[in-house]
Amino acid sequence: MAHIGEEMKNKQVIFRDYVRGFPKESDFIITSATIRLKLPQGSNGVLLKTLYLSCDPYMRMLMQSQSATNSYSPGSLIYGFGVAKVLESAHSGFNEGDLVWGILKWEEYSVVEEPGKLIKIQHTDVPLSYYTGILGxxxxxxxxxxxxxxxxxxxxxxxxxxxxxxxxxxxxxxxxxxxxxxxxxxxxxxxxxxxxxxxxxxxxxxxxxxxxxxxxxxxxxxxxxxxxxxxxxxxxxxxxxxxxxxxxxxxxxxxxxxxxxxxxxxxxxxxxxxxxxxxxxxxxxxDYFHLNAKFLEAMLPYIREGKISYVEDTVHGLESGPTALIGLFSGRNIGKQVVAISTE
Amino acid sequence: MAHIGEEMKNKQVIFRDYVRGFPKESDFIITSATIRLKLPQGSNGVLLKTLYLSCDPYMRMLMQSQSATNSYSPGSLIYGFGVAKVLESAHSGFNEGDLVWGILKWEEYSVVEEPGKLIKIQHTDVPLSYYTGILGxxxxxxxxxxxxxxxxxxxxxxxxxxxxxxxxxxxxxxxxxxxxxxxxxxxxxxxxxxxxxxxxxxxxxxxxxxxxxxxxxxxxxxxxxxxxxxxxxxxxxxxxxxxxxxxxxxxxxxxxxxxxxxxxxxxxxxxxxxxxxxxxxxxxxxDYFHLNAKFLEAMLPYIREGKISYVEDTVHGLESGPTALIGLFSGRNIGKQVVAISTE
Structure with a gap:
């Protein structure tokens, strides 16, 4: 259990360099930084604890040097969709203890300075990991x-x-x-x-x-x-x-x-x-994120009534992330590929 | 001037065989048959005099042996859009003297047994050839x-x-x-x-x-x-x-x-x-032919008021048709390629 103000190890996944062909484990560097669990002075953001990270095929496009979208920067952290818990908030839209999903950096604790695009999770009677998949x-x-x-x-x-x-x-x-x-x-x-x-x-x-x-x-x-x-x-x-x-x-x-x-x-x-x-x-x-409420209204009953099942393929720990991510491109995963970082 | 019952020369364009690569003049045979200008006994169709024939790029696809659409039959007449005059009608929808456009065989006189898909031309203050192009x-x-x-x-x-x-x-x-x-x-x-x-x-x-x-x-x-x-x-x-x-x-x-x-x-x-x-x-x-009336309502004023111009490239006589048709694929034509068969 992490406490505000505490100094913590913070594992991270760094993008080594632009990728040609199939991505390999060596295209990513797993490091361990330290982080003080406190928003910086003057921050308007949120401090998050990462719970789940999502491996999605579109992330391959961000590994290209010439990409139609913004690529990952060599030497910087990769990012993707994930689920997190708010440890501290200086933003009016979020409170300590909120659960959110959205674009997160691949690290265990993260400061998001502009959290406006994070979506608050209101329904927790379903697995939280679902917000990387069926509900995300x-x-x-x-x-x-x-x-x-x-x-x-x-x-x-x-x-x-x-x-x-x-x-x-x-x-x-x-x-x-x-x-x-x-x-x-x-x-x-x-x-x-x-x-x-x-x-x-x-x-x-x-x-x-x-x-x-x-x-x-x-x-x-x-x-x-x-x-x-x-x-x-x-x-x-x-x-x-x-x-x-x-x-x-x-x-x-x-x-x-x-x-x-x-x-x-x-x-x-x-x-x-x-x-x-x-x-x-x-x-x-x-383009459809603004229709999230309508989406949940349709999808939550399907899950609760057992009309739709969802199969996830889960690995544990950030250090397992790169292998899981590159496995998408050889079809290694069976179902939605999730990286579970923490359950608390 | 042709009279009903008269025996006439009837030039025709026959499809020699399936085409690979660019079509050549030798892929078509120009023949002269004879026709008696009279609907066959028991016919429910119309006897037409061809006025204009249209050369359109899609016709190339009908020259393939393996086509997603119905190909031309080797040894048979080719067909395409054109404008014609009704010389005789046994069909309740058409009268002698009517002008029509639609799919016609490439010949000077033609019997169409199922004329239901021919569209009657109501507006003749514009060039009739336009019904192969801007109005067709x-x-x-x-x-x-x-x-x-x-x-x-x-x-x-x-x-x-x-x-x-x-x-x-x-x-x-x-x-x-x-x-x-x-x-x-x-x-x-x-x-x-x-x-x-x-x-x-x-x-x-x-x-x-x-x-x-x-x-x-x-x-x-x-x-x-x-x-x-x-x-x-x-x-x-x-x-x-x-x-x-x-x-x-x-x-x-x-x-x-x-x-x-x-x-x-x-x-x-x-x-x-x-x-x-x-x-x-x-x-x-x-798929839009049923909206022809709406189309004419929009397009005729544009033509009459000079808001839209239309450039045609016209050759004369059915015997000039094959050269005009294959010219589409080398870009020889400037504007809409029309074959004028007869003006009366």
């Missing part, structure tokens, strides 16, 4: 990506790639609740079992065992695909385009297959967007 | 593609490729009427002059003289692009993606740069759809 950024991504971008209708044919991931498992279950026919793909036997037996996908396939993705999709969707929830990009997208129905929709959430290669694979079948009159739309969860 | 399929493409798919707002930055073509010249002018900043690209000095001096584009460039399309777009759009009206695909689309603003829209009308190559160029920058939350949407004019 990935949940908002799945909920609005599916309901807003995909414009789903009952009975439509839905395909979800990376379907056991933090977002995919939710999209599949939301689509089932909507009355859609849902097929998911993933890259291991264990994940495939999960899709079928835990999340209730109508059909599944292991993309690593399919020499011909187009044939696999034709087998699973003899009538074609109305909605594709795109998490992987590249060859998968090309195969999907060959199987889309007229007026289909593709919600582009991410393209994890492309993040670790220098030159992304070309997509060749875009002319089918015209032939089939397809809408393909990129989106990003932060 | 390309006009509907431009009007709804821009207003419906692009969701334009005054002051937005609009880029149109193949900007002097049948559709591009209209999109540019519609965007100017909307109060947008409009840049067009084309492939010759003469076309560029047209864009600037006749159609009023704010800025223009000749893509054949730009070694770096990304740099050309950055020069023309220092603030980025809100709306891209996509007519060409491939490398141009990749360069555009690098320059799109957040929440931009890409209306995918066609990808003419890709129609004559066996393996289409890959598009590599699709991840920017996510980063910039871009909507990219394919569409097709026939």
């Amino acid at each position: 950024m990935p949940g908002i991504t799945a909920y609005f990506g599916f309901h807003d971008i995909c414009s789903p209708k009952k009975g439509e044919y839905v395909y979800v790639s990376a379907a056991s991931g933090a977002v995919g498992q939710l999209v599949g279950q939301l689509a089932k609740l909507m009355g859609c026919y849902v097929v998911g793909s993933a890259g291991s036997k264990e994940k495939i079992e999960l899709l079928k037996n835990k999340f209730g996908f109508d059909d599944v396939f292991n993309y690593k065992e399919e020499p011909d993705l187009n044939a696999a999709l034709k087998r699973c969707f003899p009538e074609g695909i109305d909605i594709y929830f795109e998490n992987v990009g590249g060859k998968t997208l090309d195969a999907v385009l060959l199987n889309m129905r007229p007026h289909g929709r593709i919600a582009v959430c991410g393209m994890i297959s492309q993040y670790n290669i220098d030159q992304s694979e070309g997509v060749h079948n875009l002319m089918l967007l015209v032939v089939q009159r397809i809408r393909m739309e990129g989106f990003s969860a932060p | 399929m390309p006009g509907i493409t431009a009007y709804f593609g821009f207003h419906d798919i692009c969701s334009p707002k005054k002051g937005e930055y609009v880029y149109v490729s193949a900007a002097s073509g049948a559709v591009g010249q209209l999109v540019g002018q519609l965007a100017k009427l909307m109060g947008c900043y409009v840049v067009g690209s084309a492939g010759s000095k003469e076309k560029i002059e047209l864009l600037k001096n006749k159609f009023g584009f704010d800025d223009v460039f000749n893509y054949k003289e730009e070694p770096d399309l990304n740099a050309a777009l950055k020069r023309c759009f220092p603030e980025g692009i809100d709306i891209y009206f996509e007519n060409v695909g491939g490398k141009t689309l990749d360069a555009v993606l690098l320059n799109m603003r957040p929440h931009g829209r890409i209306a995918v009308c066609g990808m003419i740069s890709q129609y004559n190559i066996d393996q289409s160029e890959g598009v590599h920058n699709l991840m920017l759809l996510v980063v910039q939350r871009i909507r990219m949407e394919g569409f097709s004019a026939p």
Whole structure:
């Protein structure tokens, strides 16, 4: 138990340098600084104790030197979504003891000088780690990506790639609740079992065992695909385009297959967007954060009534973080990858 | 002047065989059949005299053996949009003397057994050839593609490729009427002059003289692009993606740069759809044909009041058709390519 004013060890994860290809453990440095648990004189921020950190695929883009978004700075701490407890607050929006989620630096204790974007956690009858997943950024991504971008209708044919991931498992279950026919793909036997037996996908396939993705999709969707929830990009997208129905929709959430290669694979079948009159739309969860209350109103009952399950893959301690993070890109994790830092 | 019952020469254009690469004149056979100008016994159709035929890029797709749409049949007549006069009608919707536009076979006289999809021409104070262009399929493409798919707002930055073509010249002018900043690209000095001096584009460039399309777009759009009206695909689309603003829209009308190559160029920058939350949407004019009355209500006044100009490139006689058609793919035509068959 940490007390205000106390001097504490503060483990941190530092970004060594820009990454090419797959990130490796050596791209990160784990150090131990010390921190006095007290907001600096004149601060308007909050002092946080990190409880959970989230490993998300988009973080790979921040490791590029030439990134369309702001990259991590070599020699500085990496950051990502996480859950924390307020130890001290000089900001009118937060009180000691509040639980929050939002962008956090990867360290055990953290001062956030501009905490305005942190979201207060009001519901604690569910696991706190859920605010890195089903009730956090990935949940908002799945909920609005599916309901807003995909414009789903009952009975439509839905395909979800990376379907056991933090977002995919939710999209599949939301689509089932909507009355859609849902097929998911993933890259291991264990994940495939999960899709079928835990999340209730109508059909599944292991993309690593399919020499011909187009044939696999034709087998699973003899009538074609109305909605594709795109998490992987590249060859998968090309195969999907060959199987889309007229007026289909593709919600582009991410393209994890492309993040670790220098030159992304070309997509060749875009002319089918015209032939089939397809809408393909990129989106990003932060555009929906202001609808968090509406989101919770929909999602909390699903959790409480057992209508949606959520599978997490948890490692413990900040020092396990880099391995967990880079595991995303080899598909090591089964379900949402969480790093548990502290439970108090 | 042809009379009902008379036996007439009937020139026709026959599709020789599926095409790979650029279509050549030898892919088409010009023949002369004879036709008795009389509907067959028991017909419920119409007998037409062809006045104008339209050359449109999408026709290249019908020359593929493996096409997502119905291909032309080797040994059979090709078809496309055109304007015709009804010589005889056994269909309750049409009378002798009516003018119509719609899908016609490439021949001088034609029997259409199911004329239900032909659209009657009510306004003849404008050139009849316009119903192959500004008042026909390309006009509907431009009007709804821009207003419906692009969701334009005054002051937005609009880029149109193949900007002097049948559709591009209209999109540019519609965007100017909307109060947008409009840049067009084309492939010759003469076309560029047209864009600037006749159609009023704010800025223009000749893509054949730009070694770096990304740099050309950055020069023309220092603030980025809100709306891209996509007519060409491939490398141009990749360069555009690098320059799109957040929440931009890409209306995918066609990808003419890709129609004559066996393996289409890959598009590599699709991840920017996510980063910039871009909507990219394919569409097709026939989905809007039921809104023809609304379309004419908007477009006819623009023509009559001189607010929109339309440039056509006209060749004469069915025998000139194949050369005109294949000229689309080398950019030979300046403006909408029309084949004038008869003026009476």
